[in-house]
Amino acid sequence: MKESKLKNRNSIWFQENSAKVNINYAKNVCDVAILPIGAIEQHGPHCPCGSDTFNAIGIAEKVAEKSGAMLLPCPMYGSHPYMHWGMEGTIPLRYETHIALLEDIIRGAANAGYNKFIIISAHGQVAAMIVAVNKLGLEGYFTLGSTWYDFLRDDKTVLKDYMWHADEAETSLALYLYPEFVDMDLAVAGGGTPLIDSKWKIAPGQGTSPGSMYHFEGTFALPEKDDLAVGVIGDPTRATAEKGEKLVTATVNHYCELIKEIRGKYPCGINPLGFRNAMGYTGTPSIEYDKFHNEKGQLLK
């Protein structure tokens, strides 16, 4: 095998490289891995059921190209907040299934030498993602869980409204990333019935404010299968490919800056947490740190 192929990847996608290429890439070039996660979910009459998965892949591909991070295969299915369940066209994983899926993917990728993980979610599956991130943290896996619109917090600079569902934001991404699957002739505005005033809730993509809960912290909405007329929250008729490009570009730039910091601070082979108890966390207060860290878990200079 040619030496040059060992040090560089043939593809940004893990599944398109040989194991040897992936291992050498983590060892010599970059051991940051991105896991894009989406969902299979109805997205109104105008967008495909794979919208969230396609959005996650579209953003993650650009981040991987620009930042040098390896891209792990994207599981098509995701988990869903309670109000999504039962919608025709939506195929939710149970929370336990999804948490276990995320844990297993990251443990497996770590076995090939990847030490820093960034989950890029394009769907409201924070409930499972946060549990997985915390469980992985107990085992010594450095994992950042993020949802693109909450990470971007556009807060109405590009958009007229916050990020909802099959709406201005998601449809703009669709028009930019996969217009062939979108039928704007069928796009109609929709909305749900809030259970308490929206001032108590930080909407997806909204900046934070005092006296408000994150949008996944409560049962704020009625079951959508009964409450929503067309499976849309927000107004997709405002969507344009230009808005999609602006949102994607801004999001990609933030992720690349984050990855640059991680790569600069922790070279290849360094696990920022400094320990690994794969699948074996016992709750013991004594942790054995690796040779790059002191007994307090701090990175040695």
Ligand SMILES: [Zn+2]
């Ligand atoms: Zn969506």
